[in-house]
Amino acid sequence: MSTLSPEDKKILEESIRDIPDFPKEGIVFKDITTLLNNNQALKTLMNHLEERYKTYNLDYVAGIDARGFIFGSILADRLNIGFVPVRKKGKLPYTTVAEKYALEYGTDEVEVHIDAFPKENARVLLIDDLIATGGTAKAAASLIGKVGANCVEACFILELDFLKGRDGIDCDVYSVLHID
Numbered sequence: 090m091s092t093l094s095p096e097d098k099k100i101l102e103e104s105i106r107d108i109p110d111f112p113k114e115g116i117v118f119k120d121i122t123t124l125l126n127n128n129q130a131l132k133t134l135m136n137h138l139e140e141r142y143k144t145y146n147l148d149y150v151a152g153i154d155a156r157g158f159i160f161g162s163i164l165a166d167r168l169n170i171g172f173v174p175v176r177k178k179g180k181l182p183y184t185t186v187a188e189k190y191a192l193e194y195g196t197d198e199v200e201v202h203i204d205a206f207p208k209e210n211a212r213v214l215l216i217d218d219l220i221a222t223g224g225t226a227k228a229a230a231s232l233i234g235k236v237g238a239n240c241v242e243a244c245f246i247l248e249l250d251f252l253k254g255r256d257g258i259d260c261d262v263y264s265v266l267h268i269d
């Protein structure tokens with residue numbers, strides 16, 4: 090299994106920009122657009138993820154709306170497997186299965202197509218840019234199970250460790266970078 094070298098970790102950490110007080114006061118938004126427009130950083134990240142997951146015998150990568158689509162589809166292509174979007178409610182055109190999750194105020198919902206994973210008992214990697222409270226990823230992992238596939242691992246580029254979001258997720262969790 091590949092480990093991230095200190096040099097590569099530095100490249101990735103330096104490529105993600107902090108935006109204080111976005112989208113509201115008190116939140117430090119981790120902006121990955123500065124990783125995406127930096128070819129060295131994006132390649133470093135994708136090489137690391139490809140190396141880690143090439144031995145996992147995965148059937149699909151499922152990405153969470155919307156930044157998980159970017160990393161997820163690049164990774165799926167590198168692993169020569171299909172990509173499945175886990176979308177916010179109301180965006181998918183065919184029959185869907187949905188899962189609600191709590192936000193600070195109110196609830197939100199994610200959906201997948203009922204036939205999103207055509208292979209029986211598919212092995213799925215779930216991916217998103219960041220895990221905070223874990224509510225979104227927990228709902229997405231549960232959806233994967235509801236439509237008959239197995240979420241073998243949930244992968245994040247960044248984890249906010251102090252929120253302990255990984256504790257609620259019913260599969261292995263891997264984060265490339267951590268903030269204590």
Ligand code: AMP
Nearest residue numbers: 117118119219220221222223224225226
């Ligand atoms: P959560 O459900 O609390 O784990 O929130 C995760 C989702 O919200 C992910 O899709 C993230 O992209 C987004 N998110 C939450 N907090 C931040 C943050 N500080 N910076 C960037 N994105 C965030």
